[in-house]
Amino acid sequence: MSPSRVREGRERGPIVAIGGAEDKVGAEAILQTFVRICGGRRARIAVIPTASESGSTGRTYETLFKDLHVEGVRVLSFDSRDACEDQESVAILERASGVFLTGGNQLRLSTTLGGTRVARALRRMNASGAPIAGTSAGAAFLSEHMIAFGEEGPTPRHGMVSLAPGLGLTNRVIVDQHFRQRDRLGRLLTAMAFNPFAIGIGLDEDTAAFIAADDTLDVVGSGSLTVVDASQLEFSSLDAAKQGEPACLIGLRLHILVDGASFDLKSREATAPRAARKEE
Amino acid sequence: MSPSRVREGRERGPIVAIGGAEDKVGAEAILQTFVRICGGRRARIAVIPTASESGSTGRTYETLFKDLHVEGVRVLSFDSRDACEDQESVAILERASGVFLTGGNQLRLSTTLGGTRVARALRRMNASGAPIAGTSAGAAFLSEHMIAFGEEGPTPRHGMVSLAPGLGLTNRVIVDQHFRQRDRLGRLLTAMAFNPFAIGIGLDEDTAAFIAADDTLDVVGSGSLTVVDASQLEFSSLDAAKQGEPACLIGLRLHILVDGASFDLKSREATAPRAARKEE
Numbered sequence: 001m002s003p004s005r006v007r008e009g010r011e012r013g014p015i016v017a018i019g020g021a022e023d024k025v026g027a028e029a030i031l032q033t034f035v036r037i038c039g040g041r042r043a044r045i046a047v048i049p050t051a052s053e054s055g056s057t058g059r060t061y062e063t064l065f066k067d068l069h070v071e072g073v074r075v076l077s078f079d080s081r082d083a084c085e086d087q088e089s090v091a092i093l094e095r096a097s098g099v100f101l102t103g104g105n106q107l108r109l110s111t112t113l114g115g116t117r118v119a120r121a122l123r124r125m126n127a128s129g130a131p132i133a134g135t136s137a138g139a140a141f142l143s144e145h146m147i148a149f150g151e152e153g154p155t156p157r158h159g160m161v162s163l164a165p166g167l168g169l170t171n172r173v174i175v176d177q178h179f180r181q182r183d184r185l186g187r188l189l190t191a192m193a194f195n196p197f198a199i200g201i202g203l204d205e206d207t208a209a210f211i212a213a214d215d216t217l218d219v220v221g222s223g224s225l226t227v228v229d230a231s232q233l234e235f236s237s238l239d240a241a242k243q244g245e246p247a248c249l250i251g252l253r254l255h256i257l258v259d260g261a262s263f264d265l266k267s268r269e270a271t272a273p274r275a276a277r278k279e280e
Numbered sequence: 281m282s283p284s285r286v287r288e289g290r291e292r293g294p295i296v297a298i299g300g301a302e303d304k305v306g307a308e309a310i311l312q313t314f315v316r317i318c319g320g321r322r323a324r325i326a327v328i329p330t331a332s333e334s335g336s337t338g339r340t341y342e343t344l345f346k347d348l349h350v351e352g353v354r355v356l357s358f359d360s361r362d363a364c365e366d367q368e369s370v371a372i373l374e375r376a377s378g379v380f381l382t383g384g385n386q387l388r389l390s391t392t393l394g395g396t397r398v399a400r401a402l403r404r405m406n407a408s409g410a411p412i413a414g415t416s417a418g419a420a421f422l423s424e425h426m427i428a429f430g431e432e433g434p435t436p437r438h439g440m441v442s443l444a445p446g447l448g449l450t451n452r453v454i455v456d457q458h459f460r461q462r463d464r465l466g467r468l469l470t471a472m473a474f475n476p477f478a479i480g481i482g483l484d485e486d487t488a489a490f491i492a493a494d495d496t497l498d499v500v501g502s503g504s505l506t507v508v509d510a511s512q513l514e515f516s517s518l519d520a521a522k523q524g525e526p527a528c529l530i531g532l533r534l535h536i537l538v539d540g541a542s543f544d545l546k547s548r549e550a551t552a553p554r555a556a557r558k559e560e
Contacts, residue, residue, distance in 0.1 A: 153463075183434060237552065252536075254534045
């Protein structure tokens with residue numbers, strides 16, 4: 001599975017990966033930015049709470065978006081593979097101008113949505129220009145290769161992370177979330193070491209990556225976004241290391257980005273926030 | 281203060297930084313290697329337990345080194361600045377073929393030894409060829425710039441680390457220890473971001489950096505050694521960030537090294553362990 005083909009003359013919609021625990025009172029920079037790119041007051045946002053075990057998660061976001069003056073909010077509880085084939089619900093989904101996947105367990109998302117009409121609709125909608133956002137588990141699920149689960153700790157070790165196929169809106173990044181809060185550098189490095197083609201994106205809580213159609217990524221939020229670029233990797237021992245052994249990785253590039261900074265996923269170049277840039 | 285000048289025809293002794301909690305039963309790879317470079321059975325090792333609050337730390341290492349068949353082990357309890365000026369003790373210290381600084385609190389080491397006859401003797405001995413090792417706090421103290429204390433977490437933030445002058449055997453590295461176990465990437469990155477000239481060395485427990493006279497660093501032990509090379513840093517917001525704010529750092533290089541790997545502190549090039557290297 002690779003990203004849906006974007007028809008000529010159209011642009012892929014933004015992909016918005018949020019590190020979880022986004023601010024829900026006060027500034028709400030991330031949710032406000034998402035609402036803006038979905039059309040502001042005229043936005044029609046579909047909330048998919050499939051990842052969550054809690055019955056109230058969908059309603060929480062419905063209230064949040066309504067408080068941000070979005071009139072058209074619909075919670076679509078795709079809670080079984082059967083429900084994900086229901087043509088009527090999918091038709092409602094397809095009328096949305098933007099989609100928000102809540103947090104929870106990303107394997108619930110992939111096992112429930114994977115290969116169904118809902119997954120196909122989401123891929124088609126994004127290819128036609130609709131923004132698709134996910135927070136926490138929702139963020140992990142957006143890309144082609146998804147971190148399914150793993151262990152904590154900053155050092156990469158053989159066997160500390162398990163990947164699974166995600167929704168596949170992009171294959172340029174592998175996303176990890178609650179990054180600082182749950183000490184996940186090791187598992188992201190391990191994920192990157194399998195095959196250095198992708199770029200690792202470690203999202204702190206209340207921090208988001210807005211990935212535009214041209215594959216530039218803008219950072220929004222109060223935490224930081226860690227970019228792991230393994231494209232210049234000179235050596236990886238991951239193929240030889242035994243279970244639990246630390247991996248030897250030589251030649252990683254690392255950028256720590258904050259609100260206002262950006263990263264070009266094609267050229268792999270980072271740009272500092274405009275306000276913080278030194279006088280030239 | 282910069283490293284003592286090495287006289288012509290002489291070589292600086294190895295500098296051995298250990299991440300703490302080195303194996304004391306079984307393999308003891310790190311302590312065995314240290315004993316070997318001090319002369320093996322004919323070694324005369326001085327143990328300096330100044331960093332430790334516990335009265336038994338010196339004796340513990342005395343027993344360990346005796347069990348490794350070292351006959352000449354002396355514990356020198358330089359526990360006050362006065363004691364560090366005692367000519368008789370310093371004379372005993374100077375007869376040692378190698379010195380071992382135990383763990384504890386690196387500020388106890390710097391405040392007690394700093395600027396005394398003992399510090400001068402250690403610098404002179406190392407410049408004349410004697411290996412000087414430190415574990416945990418002892419490791420932090422070895423270099424010119426020492427991490428005095430800091431906060432946990434993987435993300436660099438303004439104000440999360442405090443540096444202090446160390447013993448100054450080398451100014452090429454800044455050492456952090458208990459690296460994986462105490463989640464210290466953020467504080468090491470913050471330390472490097474102040475001034476990218478040095479190389480950050482994050483040592484896991486039971487993992488050591490043996491820095492030879494030619495400034496090549498060999499990794500020994502069961503954990504990993506994280507090299508942070510900030511020499512290609514394109515941007516740091518550390519000068520503008522407010523207390524506690526995450527820092528924006530663009531262009532860091534990162535290597536995760538394991539037992540048998542090495543790093544050239546001059547050329548900043550890493551080499552994989554011989555056994556793990558792919559066929560060429």
